[in-house]
Amino acid sequence: MPSHSPNVPSETAAPIRVSGWDWQIRFPTVCPRCLQAAHTPLTVAKTFLRFTNVDGTSSSESGSNRQIPRYPYAASFRIPFCQACASVHAAETQHLAFSSYFKFAWVLLTYAGPGLVALACVQLFGKGALGLLLRGEWLGLALLSGVILFFLSIGLWLVRAGWIASRHCLVLPQTSVTKAVDFTDDLSTGFEPVWREFVFRNARYAHLFAEANRHRIWQTDGPQAQRAAWLGKLLRLVLLGMVLLVAGGCLWAWLRFR
Numbered sequence: 001m002p003s004h005s006p007n008v009p010s011e012t013a014a015p016i017r018v019s020g021w022d023w024q025i026r027f028p029t030v031c032p033r034c035l036q037a038a039h040t041p042l043t044v045a046k047t048f049l050r051f052t053n054v055d056g057t058s059s060s061e062s063g064s065n066r067q068i069p070r071y072p073y074a075a076s077f078r079i080p081f082c083q084a085c086a087s088v089h090a091a092e093t094q095h096l097a098f099s100s101y102f103k104f105a106w107v108l109l110t111y112a113g114p115g116l117v118a119l120a121c122v123q124l125f126g127k128g129a130l131g132l133l134l135r136g137e138w139l140g141l142a143l144l145s146g147v148i149l150f151f152l153s154i155g156l157w158l159v160r161a162g163w164i165a166s167r168h169c170l171v172l173p174q175t176s177v178t179k180a181v182d183f184t185d186d187l188s189t190g191f192e193p194v195w196r197e198f199v200f201r202n203a204r205y206a207h208l209f210a211e212a213n214r215h216r217i218w219q220t221d222g223p224q225a226q227r228a229a230w231l232g233k234l235l236r237l238v239l240l241g242m243v244l245l246v247a248g249g250c251l252w253a254w255l256r257f258r
């Protein structure tokens with residue numbers, strides 16, 4: 001019979017596959033470690049090594065020679081625990097070394113620094129655009145708007161990339177408390193929505209979690225997965241069609257004008 005005592009964990013429950021963005025995942029308001037009422041959210045964070053595929057997509061799968069440099073990617077969830085377990089967690093939590101903060105700031109600045117410069121340019125051009133608007137110079141305004149949009153996209157992308165590239169530096173080792181919860185990286189491929197596997201030490205908690213996310217349970221052969229596979233095939237056909245069209249056009253032009 002499974003025990004709910006935190007010191008004697010019940011056998012690990014089967015993985016639960018859930019799709020959705022991190023903020024859409026629901027965690028029951030009972031403690032994953034001991035099933036008491038949970039009102040203290042703790043951050044459970046993990047770092048994964050991601051591989052960049054030759055086709056530009058990312059994955060956590062290893063072993064294929066089509067995959068090139070890997071980079072660390074941190075994912076985290078705020079999960080409610082009971083006060084007693086939160087205290088144990090606090091006692092076990094290690095402090096980050098100064099070098100980790102330094103590395104975090106360095107990696108963040110490498111990306112976000114140029115991003116902030118781009119956003120400063122947006123502010124500068126924004127003033128110019130306001131002047132053009134007041135003078136009714138519509139052509140200039142349209143052109144400058146394009147430039148502003150370009151710098152804004154670059155700036156926001158770099159700030160986001162900086163956060164993604166650096167946050168793993170702040171991930172602390174898990175404690176005996178947060179180890180009650182485990183999850184994989186995003187396992188989606190192609191057009192599938194983000195989905196992960198969650199594993200809980202406590203089978204009763206796993207059941208409650210599955211119940212709280214019953215509308216998001218991911219089935220690898222379900223209708224959503226089939227639609228994603230179908231969209232992938234369609235995109236490949238469209239790309240093939242475009243390549244054939246361009247190749248055909250070039251051949252025609254060469255035969256016609258040579």
Ligand SMILES: [Zn+2]
Nearest residue numbers: 031034082085
């Ligand atoms: Zn607890």
